[in-house]
Amino acid sequence: MARSRISAIDVQDVTKVYGAGDNSVKALDSANLTIFDNEFFTLLGPSGCGKTTLLRLIAGFEDITEGKINLFNEELISLPPNKRPVNTVFQQYALFPHLDVFENIAFGLRRLNKSNSFVDKRTKDVLELVQMQDFINRKPNQLSGGQQQRIALARALAPEPKVLLLDEPLSALDLKLRQAMRFELKNLQQETGITFVFVTHDQEEALTMSDRIAVINEGQIQQIGEPEVIYEKPRNQFVANFIGEANLIPGKCIKNGKDGLCKLSTGQDINLEIPLSFKKGEHLTVFIRPERVKFNKSKGSSLSKIQEFTYLGNAAHIQIISNNQIINATLPIDKAKTFHKGDEIDIEFPKSFSQIINS
């Protein structure tokens, strides 16, 4: 997908500390990132990792302790939230209970001193965008969670913000609705061309919707990249474990370099690229996704055995034990059906999908 490379949001060495003295908590630790214009950017991490803090700093609800945030190359710090050309979709929607749907959506437009006819037209347009035009006179408490969610989205989109901030907007919806809304959000972002900054703890949400993802843990940005990169080339064990399932197998370096060799605790020797920083005999960890693990029924005697076979419908999850080391594998169901619990097997770790990973 072609993207312009204009920087929409520049986060520079931003640190946020809550409280003071001994009780202080560092929610964000010198975070750096650049979000480009027209990008669907996701801040992903477990709860309490600082992702929401970063969003609130951009919105202006919290003061930055150190560092600065630029919005289209203009510094934001001095601006209160009501002067920032960004809008927020709140986790619990925060619709104004005393105003009807129309007035909720018109709220921001009226503050921008738009003419009545413009407010009327724009409000109806965004209602159509989120397919809620029939609910224009309802009060928020007369709407279901999913409907409130759409109105919150419409309200934030109505003033055509330069950047839309979304704070776990789908977390209160049930699964089916959540999945449908993912596509709608993504479409909406492409239709409007507005930069979306999306906060979530749901890795599947992040992978399916984002142009790029920043994985955050304990106030620190772990990795920034496209979903494929984050998934296939995680930079450390936290990212590997947080996104999808990962096998992290301890091993020993036999030969480093592009054509390296490593002895795994499972007993196999495998070929993979080992950075030159690892010396011969040094301990390391090899990362491989379960769906990349290959195996065949063993001809002779083998170290590896299928310990658990879990049927998942379209696939099967297979737990292998090899020299006391557990390895997880997933197989498409047709292929998996040829294996059974207790089978002795030979495992293979394809070179292109195995990598050394830092802790």
Added chain:
Amino acid sequence: MNIQGENKSKNNFIGLMPLWLVMGIFMVGPLLVMAFVSVMESNSYGGIHLKFDLSGYRQILFDTNLFDVMEFNPAYIIIIGRSFLLALGATIISLILGFPVAYYISRQKDNVKNLLIFLVTIPFWTNLLIRTFAWIIILGKDGVIENSFTFIGVLDDDDSLNLMYTNSAILIGLVYSYIPLMVLPIYSSMEKLDIRLIEAASDLYSSRLHLISKIILPLTLPGIIGGSILVFVPSLGAFIAPDLLGGGKKLLLGSLIQFQFAYARNWPFGAAIAMVLLAIIVLILYFNARVNKKHEKFN
């Protein structure tokens, strides 16, 4: 089934006995006695004659002159009007002063909040009469205010600001007495206000003033109305502040009623005025209930 149902309602009645007793003894009983007294003939030595007579009510509007002809007498209507205006003034001033206080308290951290709420209720710990006397010392001739002005040279030694025995003094007394009753209900509805609504409004370009008028005021309306009633109703019937700070120069409803029972010995007339006062208050409460009901719909 039927018998069981009857048993159940009987049990309910017995279970609710304490409620009926409390309501009966403390609420309904005294009111019925008042209503009864208001329609009896007065006894010039105090108390009543057991004879139906509506002259208590008639007296509010009409006077009998020397020739036994009924004449319209506006004196009591004026007293009711004046009481009404003073109570209204006290309510408005309490609202203007109390609302920001409640807002400020609700924005503090929990431990600060509790301390401030505690401070707001402290005046209730002392007798109202004594606290009102304190205001005489503050407002009176050679009182705290006048002496301060004299000290900084704004006021000559023998001049007086004449703060005491004015409507303003009464207003100050009423506001002082009842402002906690304004702060507490407003604070309570501010507490219920979702902070994210405030964030959402400022996210949508609301200035502070706009935020207060379009989000906070409408959403704390039940507290504002509740507080206003709690200030207005006792202000209407107050007699300590009017007597001590107003010097009893201009009669107000509370003082008038007190006067009828304690000195003029016209119980039915006093009771009749009290009943009129009650009717006004019930009307206001009815209005409040309707507004609240409307409010519940979206809260």
